[in-house]
Amino acid sequence: MKYGVFSDVHSNYEALSAALKEFDKAGVDAYAFCGDLIGYGPEPEKCARALMKLKNFIPVMGNHDMSLFRDDFFNWFSDYAKDSILFTSKQLTPPAREFIKNFPPEYHGKDFAMVHGSFLDPYRDYLLSAEQFVLNLDKWQGGVCFVGPSHVPFIMSYKSNHMPQIDVFLGADVTVKLLPGHRYIINPGSVGQPRDTNVRASFGVYDSAAHTFRLLRRPYDVESVQKKMTRAGLPDILSNRLKKGT
Numbered sequence: 001m002k003y004g005v006f007s008d009v010h011s012n013y014e015a016l017s018a019a020l021k022e023f024d025k026a027g028v029d030a031y032a033f034c035g036d037l038i039g040y041g042p043e044p045e046k047c048a049r050a051l052m053k054l055k056n057f058i059p060v061m062g063n064h065d066m067s068l069f070r071d072d073f074f075n076w077f078s079d080y081a082k083d084s085i086l087f088t089s090k091q092l093t094p095p096a097r098e099f100i101k102n103f104p105p106e107y108h109g110k111d112f113a114m115v116h117g118s119f120l121d122p123y124r125d126y127l128l129s130a131e132q133f134v135l136n137l138d139k140w141q142g143g144v145c146f147v148g149p150s151h152v153p154f155i156m157s158y159k160s161n162h163m164p165q166i167d168v169f170l171g172a173d174v175t176v177k178l179l180p181g182h183r184y185i186i187n188p189g190s191v192g193q194p195r196d197t198n199v200r201a202s203f204g205v206y207d208s209a210a211h212t213f214r215l216l217r218r219p220y221d222v223e224s225v226q227k228k229m230t231r232a233g234l235p236d237i238l239s240n241r242l243k244k245g246t
């Protein structure tokens with residue numbers, strides 16, 4: 001099976017379209033979405049509608065998604081993130097809202113596992129270190145796990161009795177061979193708000209038969225998204241960071 005793997009769309013429809021186009025070209029059979037469909041960006045409804053159309057769509061819920069439904073998550077955010085959630089809440093139609101509400105906290109499948117933050121805390125954790133990898137080891141089975149929230153693409157690999165190794169994806173269109181006997185935690189980066197100083201949408205294609213993960217970066221019309229954000233009255237800090245990739 002070939003999976004289009006993506007995370008942290010954050011209501012950025014232009015960036016999402018660039019990713020979906022590449023998934024089409026790659027001929028993916030299914031989609032693995034690591035959470036945070038909404039928040040920050042200007043087009044939550046359009047993004048939700050695009051994902052609702054996908055066949056074999058496997059999602060998990062992110063912390064921004066959850067803040068639509070739980071006040072304790074909403075209250076945890078910065079003021080500008082709260083502004084974007086309030087904007088999102090007004091934009092979403094009941095079917096889109098219901099679609100997001102059904103995202104589960106974790107996914108455990110034949111070919112991979114998936115969670116937004118970590119299995120210790122799906123919504124508030126950021127799985128970034130070798131120590132966290134070890135703490136999560138017995139929470140999932142198999143060789144591959146996808147995570148989200150840092151917005152920086154990386155791959156961690158682990159072999160029994162060795163400390164996990166962490167590699168940040170520095171280039172685009174990098175293919176990694178996934179070795180037998182190893183376990184991997186992979187962050188595909190963020191589609192709609194990359195934070196590794198690369199403004200291009202970040203996502204990947206996982207081929208479970210060939211045992212490969214390919215990281216892709218694609219440009220999209222950042223200025224058009226910024227204009228939409230300004231028109232929507234979203235905070236400048238959110239549109240400015242798209243141009244910097246931070």
Ligand SMILES: [Fe+2]
Nearest residue numbers: 008036062149
């Ligand atoms: Fe996010």
